[in-house]
Amino acid sequence: MSVRYFVPADTTAIAVGADDVAQALAAALETRGEYGRIVRNGSRGAFWLEPLLEIEQHGRRVGFGPLSAAEVDAIVALPPEAREQHPLFLGDVEALPWFAAQRRLTFARAGLGDPLSLDDYLLRRGFDALERALEMAPEEIVQAIDDSGLRGRGGAAFPAGIKWRTVMDTPAGQKYIVCNADEGDSGTFADRLLLEADPYQLLEGMAIAGLAVGADTGYIYLRSEYPRAREVLRVALAKAEAAGYLGSNLAGSQRSFRIHLRIGAGAYICGEETALLESLEGRRGMVRAKPPLPAHQGLFGRPTLVHNVLTLAAATTVIADGAQAYAALGEGRSRGTLSVQLAGNVRRGGLVEVPFGVTLRQLLEDFGGGTRSGRPLRAVQAGGPLGAYLPESLWDTPLDYEALAAVGGMLGHGGLVLFDDSVDMARQARFAMAFCTEESCGKCTPCRIGAVRGTELLDRVIAREAPHSELALLEELCDTMEQASLCAMGGMTPAPVRSALAHFPEDFA
Amino acid sequence: MESEQLLAQLLYQYQDQPGGLLPLLHAVQADFGYIPADAVPPIARAMQLSAAEVEGVISFYHDFRRQPAGRHTLHICRAESCQAAGGEALVAHLQARLGIEPGQSSADGELTVESVYCLGNCACSPALRIGDATHARVDIARLDALLDSLLESAS
Ligand SMILES: Cc1cc2nc3c(=O)[nH]c(=O)nc-3n(C[C@H](O)[C@H](O)[C@H](O)COP(=O)(O)O)c2cc1C
Numbered sequence: 001m002s003v004r005y006f007v008p009a010d011t012t013a014i015a016v017g018a019d020d021v022a023q024a025l026a027a028a029l030e031t032r033g034e035y036g037r038i039v040r041n042g043s044r045g046a047f048w049l050e051p052l053l054e055i056e057q058h059g060r061r062v063g064f065g066p067l068s069a070a071e072v073d074a075i076v077a078l079p080p081e082a083r084e085q086h087p088l089f090l091g092d093v094e095a096l097p098w099f100a101a102q103r104r105l106t107f108a109r110a111g112l113g114d115p116l117s118l119d120d121y122l123l124r125r126g127f128d129a130l131e132r133a134l135e136m137a138p139e140e141i142v143q144a145i146d147d148s149g150l151r152g153r154g155g156a157a158f159p160a161g162i163k164w165r166t167v168m169d170t171p172a173g174q175k176y177i178v179c180n181a182d183e184g185d186s187g188t189f190a191d192r193l194l195l196e197a198d199p200y201q202l203l204e205g206m207a208i209a210g211l212a213v214g215a216d217t218g219y220i221y222l223r224s225e226y227p228r229a230r231e232v233l234r235v236a237l238a239k240a241e242a243a244g245y246l247g248s249n250l251a252g253s254q255r256s257f258r259i260h261l262r263i264g265a266g267a268y269i270c271g272e273e274t275a276l277l278e279s280l281e282g283r284r285g286m287v288r289a290k291p292p293l294p295a296h297q298g299l300f301g302r303p304t305l306v307h308n309v310l311t312l313a314a315a316t317t318v319i320a321d322g323a324q325a326y327a328a329l330g331e332g333r334s335r336g337t338l339s340v341q342l343a344g345n346v347r348r349g350g351l352v353e354v355p356f357g358v359t360l361r362q363l364l365e366d367f368g369g370g371t372r373s374g375r376p377l378r379a380v381q382a383g384g385p386l387g388a389y390l391p392e393s394l395w396d397t398p399l400d401y402e403a404l405a406a407v408g409g410m411l412g413h414g415g416l417v418l419f420d421d422s423v424d425m426a427r428q429a430r431f432a433m434a435f436c437t438e439e440s441c442g443k444c445t446p447c448r449i450g451a452v453r454g455t456e457l458l459d460r461v462i463a464r465e466a467p468h469s470e471l472a473l474l475e476e477l478c479d480t481m482e483q484a485s486l487c488a489m490g491g492m493t494p495a496p497v498r499s500a501l502a503h504f505p506e507d508f509a
Numbered sequence: 510m511e512s513e514q515l516l517a518q519l520l521y522q523y524q525d526q527p528g529g530l531l532p533l534l535h536a537v538q539a540d541f542g543y544i545p546a547d548a549v550p551p552i553a554r555a556m557q558l559s560a561a562e563v564e565g566v567i568s569f570y571h572d573f574r575r576q577p578a579g580r581h582t583l584h585i586c587r588a589e590s591c592q593a594a595g596g597e598a599l600v601a602h603l604q605a606r607l608g609i610e611p612g613q614s615s616a617d618g619e620l621t622v623e624s625v626y627c628l629g630n631c632a633c634s635p636a637l638r639i640g641d642a643t644h645a646r647v648d649i650a651r652l653d654a655l656l657d658s659l660l661e662s663a664s
């Protein structure tokens with residue numbers, strides 16, 4: 001009877017010891033003379049359980065974690081019927097409440113098998129959507145994306161269907177699909193997880209987008225901070241091309257789609273789509289004024305569809321399952337599922353995919369389990385460095401784009417960073433300004449100069465050198481940045497600053 | 510001489526790639542450890558740019574170095590999720606133990622410390638990276654152990 005052992009080869013899993021666990025496992029199997037296959041799968045995204053070891057035997061797959069290498073040998077030694085007694089035994093991981101309460105679509109495959117195995121991918125409905133798309137007219141594909149209600153997952157939440165249609169309707173000629181894998185927001189790792197656990201899904205989504213809008217070339221712009229994702233993608237691209245799922249004869253259709261992988265160079269602003277295009281063209285990542293929209297004049301001046309990793313991945317779900325099934329989930333104008341990332345001072349950190357509409361409190365408490373330090377949870381930053389800090393009074397807000405915006409928040413790319421009561425909100429406000437100083441592209445004055453002034457002002461506040469009246473100056477500065485910045489870097493840096501001031505005034509006194 | 514040949518090879522490889530300057534700079538840095546000043550004029554010629562344009566690109570991106578780094582580089586995450594989980598205490602400990610701040614190298618050239626803003630390990634903050642090896646859920650004891658083995662292997 002063959003036994004399979006699963007130990008993720010995901011960046012975070014490895015960062016907490018998964019390679020050591022895999023080594024200990026190989027050694028334990030060898031000394032015991034046991035036969036067993038070790039699969040280095042992607043992570044399921046339950047990072048609080050990493051390093052996770054799963055054992056599949058007699059049709060049952062059970063987990064142990066979080067594990068240290070020293071504990072592996074004893075687990076391997078257990079006869080199957082005695083495994084349940086082990087203190088780290090988790091049973092069927094998907095039956096844990098943390099998983100059972102999720103609705104996984106985009107992350108349905110994550111962590112189940114070898115991310116680079118095309119057979120594993122095909123076994124789990126891989127390329128079903130591409131096969132369907134090849135039988136659909138471009139107009140039908142675009143209509144399905146439109147009907148699904150899918151909105152961009154990168155931060156701006158713009159309806160995807162409108163963008164696809166705009167690019168489709170530009171005159172035929174060279175067009176591009178650009179995947180934004182710059183994932184710069186602190187507290188986010190969903191793109192990285194997907195790229196490392198299920199890379200073919202992204203490639204499939206890009207190929208479908210290419211068929212729909214008439215583009216035969218794609219670029220993935222991946223941040224340099226993700227060396228493992230880069231390696232997985234490099235191999236995935238080569239294998240997909242060799243198997244005919246990319247290249248000049250897409251799945252036997254005589255249609256062509258190729259993808260190039262490009263690496264960023266450590267600039268947060270290059271996540272902004274026009275700065276990203278400048279960077280792809282080999283220049284400084286300076287934000288472009290709009291219009292022209294990238295959909296009309298994007299990469300190398302050609303019509304370009306720019307999407308986040310998760311948006312392109314979700315396109316495969318929409319095409320495979322149908323627009324109606326996708327649109328049936330969610331709340332208000334936020335359809336489908338949201339990939340929340342629980343981060344910071346959190347007990348059960350990881351990737352939680354749920355239909356839009358769950359409350360912040362459900363995520364922080366039911367899924368997150370509160371702080372890892374055990375101290376009271378005081379503030380949550382939603383939506384990355386340009387997102388607001390939210391106090392407890394706002395945690396009953398449902399997570400959809402409009403509901404969060406109504407309380408001054410932003411969902412962004414879905415990151416939630418938890419802070420306990422040791423946080424100093426004046427310092428967090430200062431960091432927001434300092435980060436903007438560091439990462440501003442420098443094109444417009446309100447952002448470039450405003451952030452420097454804001455940092456200096458908050459330094460004086462923190463040193464208790466500023467009279468309280470200077471906080472009024474800070475508000476004015478925020479007004480200017482919001483009203484006169486060219487992009488959301490300068491335009492939304494005031495959000496964390498203002499929310500800290502409004503909700504935690506005692507820290508500025 | 511050898512390095513000139515290496516550079517010539519890289520220029521040949523990237524000069525016709527659309528928007529190839531970033532991949533070229535990455536390749537130069539991977540091979541030389543930094544972007545040497547005397548590589549800039551040939552890079553500019555090959556990419557049909559002015560030297561000032563190439564300098565502008567190099568200075569814009571945090572990844573590109575104009576000076577060689579230490580034998581090891583430690584990237585410590587300074588972004589919000591790691592702040593929330595005790596990351597700044599690690600920075601303070603690095604300063605106390607090594608006497609250098611992020612952006613500096615130790616006097617013996619062994620270690621360069623750099624700030625980084627998110628390594629995508631935020632579910633297990635705080636995080637840092639030494640070379641290509643990432644470590645998460647790092648506390649001061651773990652940081653000390655990592656530094657010990659790093660600096661020991663050096664001597
Ligand atoms: C400062 C700044 C940083 C951004 N960073 C990212 C990023 O890292 N990843 C991303 O997908 N979108 C990012 N965006 C949003 C993009 O500009 C753009 O809206 C997105 O790539 C469009 O894809 P979507 O429609 O799939 O969301 C950023 C925007 C701004 C203003």
Ligand code: SF4
Pocket residue numbers: 269287439440441442443444445447448485486487488489490491
């Ligand atoms: S707001 Fe800041 S980042 Fe955006 S264009 Fe202006 S200077 Fe550049």
Ligand code: FES
Pocket residue numbers: 186187188586587588589590591592626627628629630631634635636
């Ligand atoms: S903020 Fe440090 S790893 Fe994301």
